[in-house]
Amino acid sequence: MAAGLTALPALLALGTATPALAAVPAHHKVATPPPVHYQQVSNTLTCGADSFCTVTVTCPRGTLVTGGGITTSTFISSGVYVYETAPVNSTTWRGTIRNTTQSTFPVTVKAVCARSQGF
Secondary structure (H helix, E strand, O other): OHHHHHHHHHHHHHHOOOOOOOOOOOOOOOOOOOOEEEEEEEEEEEEOOOEEEEEEEEOOOOOEEEEEEEEEOOOOOOOEEEEEEEEOOOOEEEEEEEEOOOOOEEEEEEEEEEEEOOO
16 A cells, blocks of 8 residues: 555656646748727717717728717717617627717717728
């Protein structure tokens, strides 16, 4: 029995060994993705009293929409609700606000567009 216990530390040491990393041949190059250039675009419309206000913005030719949102500069604390903010397709962003107040105010939709030099 004593012989079996002396082999235990050697067996446990095998489980903690780190495997060697595979060598990469010198003639293999790691591909670097082309740089991506971002541009923010926006569109602003006036939102009328007691209405739904939908605003869209389209990315410039050769770019794709990567994100966006909707905002307003109004200081009304209630009665203004974001209904939606989402891409329409690969180049356009849309946002809709529900204005239940009797005030008018500007609504801006912004989109972040990307162009890769590889495109």
